[in-house]
Amino acid sequence: MSRLVVVSNRVAPIDEGKQAAGGLAVAVLAALKKTGGIWFGWSGNVVEGESQDEPRRTDVGRLTYATLDLGRRDFEEYYNGFANQTLWPLFHYRLGLIEVSRRTREGYKRVNGYFADRLAPLLRPDDMVWVHDYHLIPFGEELRQKGCQQRMGFFLHTPFPAPEVLSVLPNHRELIRELCAYDLVGFHTQVDLRCFANYIRFETNGEVEERADGSMLIRAFDRTLLARAFPISIDTANLESLAQTAARSRHTERLKESLVGRRLIIGVDRLDYSKGLPQRFQAFEQLLASYQEHCNRVSFLQVAPPSREDVPEYIAIRRELSELSGRINGRFAEFDWVPIRYLNKSFGRRVLAGFYRTANVGLVTPLRDGMNLVAKEYVACQDPDDPGVLVLSCFAGAARELGEALIVNPFDVEGVADALQRALIMPQGERKERHAAMMRTLRAHDIGWWRESYVDALTRAPYG
Numbered sequence: 001m002s003r004l005v006v007v008s009n010r011v012a013p014i015d016e017g018k019q020a021a022g023g024l025a026v027a028v029l030a031a032l033k034k035t036g037g038i039w040f041g042w043s044g045n046v047v048e049g050e051s052q053d054e055p056r057r058t059d060v061g062r063l064t065y066a067t068l069d070l071g072r073r074d075f076e077e078y079y080n081g082f083a084n085q086t087l088w089p090l091f092h093y094r095l096g097l098i099e100v101s102r103r104t105r106e107g108y109k110r111v112n113g114y115f116a117d118r119l120a121p122l123l124r125p126d127d128m129v130w131v132h133d134y135h136l137i138p139f140g141e142e143l144r145q146k147g148c149q150q151r152m153g154f155f156l157h158t159p160f161p162a163p164e165v166l167s168v169l170p171n172h173r174e175l176i177r178e179l180c181a182y183d184l185v186g187f188h189t190q191v192d193l194r195c196f197a198n199y200i201r202f203e204t205n206g207e208v209e210e211r212a213d214g215s216m217l218i219r220a221f222d223r224t225l226l227a228r229a230f231p232i233s234i235d236t237a238n239l240e241s242l243a244q245t246a247a248r249s250r251h252t253e254r255l256k257e258s259l260v261g262r263r264l265i266i267g268v269d270r271l272d273y274s275k276g277l278p279q280r281f282q283a284f285e286q287l288l289a290s291y292q293e294h295c296n297r298v299s300f301l302q303v304a305p306p307s308r309e310d311v312p313e314y315i316a317i318r319r320e321l322s323e324l325s326g327r328i329n330g331r332f333a334e335f336d337w338v339p340i341r342y343l344n345k346s347f348g349r350r351v352l353a354g355f356y357r358t359a360n361v362g363l364v365t366p367l368r369d370g371m372n373l374v375a376k377e378y379v380a381c382q383d384p385d386d387p388g389v390l391v392l393s394c395f396a397g398a399a400r401e402l403g404e405a406l407i408v409n410p411f412d413v414e415g416v417a418d419a420l421q422r423a424l425i426m427p428q429g430e431r432k433e434r435h436a437a438m439m440r441t442l443r444a445h446d447i448g449w450w451r452e453s454y455v456d457a458l459t460r461a462p463y464g
């Protein structure tokens with residue numbers, strides 16, 4: 001069996017027992033343990049001066065973690081700059097927020113080249129290299145330029161934008177040429193895949209051959225590659241049992257006691273402008289204004305730990321949300337009830353599972369999201385005999401699979417308020433039916449299925 005080499009911007013904490021919380025980290029670790037291999041990427045540390053020259057290696061069984069510290073300038077240009085101030089807003093259709101600069105684009109290329117230089121000597125001829133996310137698009141081409149001929153796959157965790165949007169980026173052709181250096185390019189949904197195929201059709205001289213299974217064979221930039229949708233998922237069975245035990249945990253009990261019989265709406269997100277939090281707060285405000293029977297009867301818990309705090313837009317959204325929650329609470333609060341409980345902190349998986357299970361409504365309304373795992377987690381954590389209702393943005397990749405949720409347009413604040421009302425009064429029979437249908441999807445397509453279908457497709461490379 002070939003070794004797997006996973007490359008991601010951040011390598012998940014090596015102390016598995018503690019934080020390996022993210023679904024991706026769990027999936028990647030499971031794949032790596034099966035085949036043995038290397039997990040390579042940034043350590044998360046920023047050092048003064050130059051980036052670290054040699055990767056720090058830690059061996060755990062058949063698995064090697066190889067991490068590098070980034071120098072301040074590389075961190076600013078590659079991570080804060082091109083990745084998070086250009087590509088992230090661009091891929092999330094936020095053209096008003098993008099910064100375009102040759103300096104950061106060059107920094108992005110430079111760091112990708114530097115990463116590739118450090119990984120190349122560690123590779124064996126039969127290895128399969130699996131590169132993750134928008135930070136590392138040029139990585140494969142950089143490896144190929146160093147003579148690496150291994151099978152190489154890329155998976156994009158964000159949406160892939162429509163060609164008209166992508167073309168706002170100077171040198172967009174170069175970015176797509178870099179993407180075409182891989183043998184396999186994976187997206188979350190058919191929508192993302194179609195946007196990529198349309199770019200190849202209309203912006204390059206390339207060809208797209210649609211295959212019966214929905215994947216597409218791409219011939220462009222003198223290469224042949226397979227592009228396919230692989231919707232990422234969660235460890236469904238594990239979350240189901242975790243939520244069952246968490247239902248009786250101390251945290252869950254304390255949450256229930258604090259509600260004093262009131263209903264609960266929950267939102268859980270990284271604090272990011274793509275998650276639609278201001279509109280979500282306004283929708284809850286609209287619910288209280290339009291359906292006054294919920295005043296002092298429903299609480300909204302929004303958990304939103306800050307992320308990317310060096311980027312100005314993230315400071316701005318944090319300020320905006322503090323002001324908005326303060327204003328809404330000032331408008332509706334009673335001496336014994338605060339409508340919005342807004343928390344800038346994160347919780348462990350087990351605590352979150354208990355919170356999800358307690359909530360009558362899961363409110364997941366990103367303006368754009370590659371997939372959104374919180375939507376799937378919320379569903380998996382429900383009590384099947386008395387499940388809550390998922391209210392889900394049509395612009396989350398998850399909406400393609402979870403059609404039995406109440407699907408909303410997150411920009412339509414009044415529409416979301418109406419959906420909240422519908423969720424709060426939905427009869428138990430309908431809730432159970434919707435939940436059971438979504439669970440069938442999540443059991444058939446869990447994180448193991450995602451990982452295996454991707455690795456299997458990569459094993460079949462090259463496609464040329």
Ligand code: ADQ
Nearest residue numbers: 157232268269270303305345346347369370371372373374
């Ligand atoms: P994210 O934008 O981070 O991921 P999401 O898919 O929801 O969004 O995943 C977040 C993960 O972090 C979930 O597992 C969630 O439980 C956890 N999390 C969020 N808030 C938390 C909190 N307060 N405390 C503890 N845990 C918390 C990116 C893309 C998504 C895509 C994923 C995976 O933006 O579209 O679904 O990658 O590909």
